[in-house]
Amino acid sequence: MEFANIILLISVSQGFLFGFAILFSPYFKSQTNTYLGYSILILAFLMFNVYLDTLQVYQQHPKFLILYDIEWIFLFPVFFFYYILKSINHKLLESKKLFLLYIPFLFSVIVNVVFNLEHVYEWYSYSWEYKELVYGWIFDIQEFGYYSFNFVIAIWAYSILKNKRYIGHQNSKWLKRLCVWEVSLVTSWVLIDIIDMIFGLGYEIGISIICSGASLFIFWIVYNGIYSLKLTSIRKSISNNDVKVKKPEVSASQHSFSKNNVYFLKLENLLQREYIYRDPNLNQEMIAETLNISSGYLSQIVNDITKKNFTAYINSYRVKEVKDMILNEEFDKYSLLAIGLEAGFKSKTTFYTSFKRETGLTPNQFKTNQKKVLIF
Structure with a gap:
């Protein structure tokens, strides 16, 4: 033996x-x-x-x-x-x-x-x-x-x-x-x-x-x-422009699957400052190409850090914007569907389903509840 x-x-x-x-x-x-x-x-x-x-x-x-x-x-x-x-x-x-x-x-x-x-x-x-x-x-x-x-x-x-x-x-x-x-x-x-x-x-x-x-x-x-296939962290520059400028060394934590991941930080910047989620045709491949990483790696980053799949994560930003617009009196003259489409949702079904998944309420219920709060 x-x-x-x-x-x-x-x-x-x-x-x-x-x-x-x-x-x-x-x-x-x-x-x-x-x-x-x-x-x-x-x-x-x-x-x-x-x-x-x-x-x-x-x-x-x-x-x-x-x-x-x-x-x-x-x-x-x-x-x-x-x-x-x-x-x-x-x-x-x-x-x-x-x-x-x-x-x-x-x-x-x-x-x-x-x-x-x-x-x-x-x-x-x-x-x-x-x-x-x-x-x-x-x-x-x-x-x-x-x-x-x-x-x-x-x-x-x-x-x-x-x-x-x-x-x-x-x-x-x-x-x-x-x-x-x-x-x-x-x-x-x-x-x-x-x-x-x-x-x-x-x-x-x-x-x-x-x-x-x-x-x-x-x-x-x-x-x-x-x-x-590089299922782990990809150690390369985010874009060709990054290669031209010498940058300080990046710690391992910034490449790990945490909120300090350099690609996740770039993604958050695109969403919070450039509002790319407002594009109803936005998809995983488009963002992966922008970040110069694979679609599979982007998927892993989003899944592991946010505990949501890519679509749900993007829709959460859209829902947040819808909530902000509902609370803003300037948008009272617009229908809820128009607000949803403005925030980047592609259809009424997706809008209502995503909103209820995020808040537990339909857009109408959320709006009604907010009005009650303001009255009191």
Whole structure:
């Protein structure tokens, strides 16, 4: 097992190193990249469990066996899927039903905790005629589940990316490749298990192949996701004019996903001083081009700092201006719709929906409430 252990150690070390770097480095840390970091850490933890198993740690300390029995692999496709959705600002993120993706993992936790409490910790004991048969069925379902669950989520994510709306997205090509990589990894895993059952491939060879594939997968994610696509901070001048003028060094915090981010400060300046939100045709690509950064990076900045998607963030400025105009007597002669369009909203529906989302009131209700306040 020496060769397999070396492969495992390399894979585990790489996974934890890259995973924690993404989660805690000021250059990589963001709400979107967090899910990428979680995905990598789950893979690293799974391989670490296998490594401990090869060293017979769980046989020597059975009390910890529950950590091995719980199928953590159910979490990988969930974090993976969240990363895809975050990267493209998909509307599914607003759905509370997305929490249902955690059910397979919760099922595994409950089943394995109950089983271990009885058989390992011996906290209680009960018997009935079909108990072992039922346990066998449950664990078979669990095994089939973690194969199929990974396939289904990867295919679902790929089908979303194939939608015309996301074909031209900045990160579309790389995210599709990520889905293909995951399907390939799971397929290899299944085939190796089948070959082992039929031809007796051997535990050491099977583990070495699977872990080598996982290690390459992690390295590919990190290389393409962080370096090639620059999902982290982009260290370059905002415009060609900035290159001509020597400026003081910028701290890491100004490049991180915080309010001190240089690009976010530029964006805030454009909105607060140049009122670019008043343009009803304003879009993410236009602003990204103005700031000389990618649309995907701009999306991450807005998402992580404001906790809103790009459209909601821009509309919040429009709503604020509408509120200011409603409070200004000079605009009493104008209809609310005219005020909304003046602030940059493109349609009545968007105006009313955005206003109520921001304030909890319709424009009419807000205006009526303000008049009552003035009377008193």
